[in-house]
Amino acid sequence: MKTITPxxxxxxxxxxxxxxQAQTTTPPPPTFPSTIPENGLWWSRQDSGTSYSIxxxxxxxxxVENTYDENGNPTWFTGSVQIPVFSSESDxxxxxxxxxxxxxxxxxxxxxxxxxxxxxxxxxxxxSFSDPSHGQLTTDDKQAPIELFNFNYGQGIARLESxxxxxxxxxxxxxxxxxxxxxxxxxxxxDSSGNLIGGSDTVIGEVSSSIYLIHQxxxxxxYLITTQPGFSSNQCRVGIYILTGLNxxxxxxxxxxxxxxxxxxxxxxxxxxxESFTSPDPSQVLISTAFRSSNVISKLILGPLNISLADxxxxxxxxxxxxxxxxxxxxxxxxxxQNDL
Numbered sequence: 001m002k003t004i005t006p007x008x009x010x011x012x013x014x015x016x017x018x019x020x021q022a023q024t025t026t027p028p029p030p031t032f033p034s035t036i037p038e039n040g041l042w043w044s045r046q047d048s049g050t051s052y053s054i055x056x057x058x059x060x061x062x063x064v065e066n067t068y069d070e071n072g073n074p075t076w077f078t079g080s081v082q083i084p085v086f087s088s089e090s091d092x093x094x095x096x097x098x099x100x101x102x103x104x105x106x107x108x109x110x111x112x113x114x115x116x117x118x119x120x121x122x123x124x125x126x127x128s129f130s131d132p133s134h135g136q137l138t139t140d141d142k143q144a145p146i147e148l149f150n151f152n153y154g155q156g157i158a159r160l161e162s163x164x165x166x167x168x169x170x171x172x173x174x175x176x177x178x179x180x181x182x183x184x185x186x187x188x189x190x191d192s193s194g195n196l197i198g199g200s201d202t203v204i205g206e207v208s209s210s211i212y213l214i215h216q217x218x219x220x221x222x223y224l225i226t227t228q229p230g231f232s233s234n235q236c237r238v239g240i241y242i243l244t245g246l247n248x249x250x251x252x253x254x255x256x257x258x259x260x261x262x263x264x265x266x267x268x269x270x271x272x273x274x275e276s277f278t279s280p281d282p283s284q285v286l287i288s289t290a291f292r293s294s295n296v297i298s299k300l301i302l303g304p305l306n307i308s309l310a311d312x313x314x315x316x317x318x319x320x321x322x323x324x325x326x327x328x329x330x331x332x333x334x335x336x337x338q339n340d341l
Contacts, residue, residue: 034084035092035129037061038245041149044137052137052146059083063098065125077102077121090334093135096127131333132245148246157216159243160223166249166290213309215317219325224316225251226309234258236309238316239288240269240325242332249290250332258312266319273331287335 036059042052053064065077079098087094100123106116129135133148153159212227221243228236234257241251252272256265272286 031086031088032090032092034087034094035131036083037129037135038132038148038247040246041151042135042146043149044144044146046144051149056083059085061096061098061127063125063127065100075102077123079125081127091130093128093130098125098127099123100125132248150246153246156220157214157223159246160214162292164249164290165293166288211309213313215310215313217317217320217325218322219329222325222329223249223251224313224320225253226313228309236312238265238269238312240273240320240328241288241290242329244336247292249288250336251288252328252332253286253288256312258308262312262315263319265316266324269320270324270328273328 036056037054039055040053042054043050050065050067053066055062060080060082062080063078065079067075067077069075077100079100081096081098083096084094100121101118102121103116103118105114107114123139126138127135127146135146137144137146150159154161212225215224215226217224217240223241223243225239225241226236227239235255236258237253238256239251239253241249243249252269254265254268254272256268
């Protein structure tokens, strides 16, 4: 009978230990880009009268809480917190704890300046944001949802009545200069008509204008945007977008002709949305983002091209049912959370 030498025994034990570690080691949890809330005035529908002014600069969140003391007198608190780069949650949320500071003894409006005395109030607020315009606030063990305050953008299609700057991540050569990255929707002119608004813009570096139409889908946060480059082409761009917050859109688009099968266009948009999420290189997918650049608007009477685009949108819309929209919306939100768009 052979005996096991100490050297061999040590090697066997080492190999067994490594194998055991390989089987029991827990892989690190996935990380996602943190959700950055939009700058602006926030509030809770459960606590009207109190507001939260939130501003972010270089991931540092500064907040002013406008509220009331125990006697009903108006007062305010300030505080700041650094937003982490990553989150362990798929929606990018992080618990952000803010120590509230209270300032008293300052000068009144129009009076000679008198420096206020600032101290730690002993109060804390915990914020968490699931998307750029929605979050949760916890104070004194009381939790309430908060949202960006929409005081004049209206609802539905009216929320988009502004000047927007739109960017296309992947330039296409099918519509010449029309598909250049950095197409500028500013200034935008609108004429609201039911669930449609139409307008025109001047493409950067181009002489001709583009005609476009925005159509409200069955989802109040999703819009079908069709665009045509003036009179120079029979092609148009058809995109499905989701409004994130109040001032940003993200979507996917495809190129189409008015004679194309509308169901085929809807199916293509769903396919591109899926590719944008599963592609190893999202920069090679037809992704589009837009940002509100101005609140100045003027009216535009709908012309023949707008009517043509409206007809195309009305044919596509029935194929964008609630299930299809929910699928595209889920894919776009996942794309945002995983790629920090």
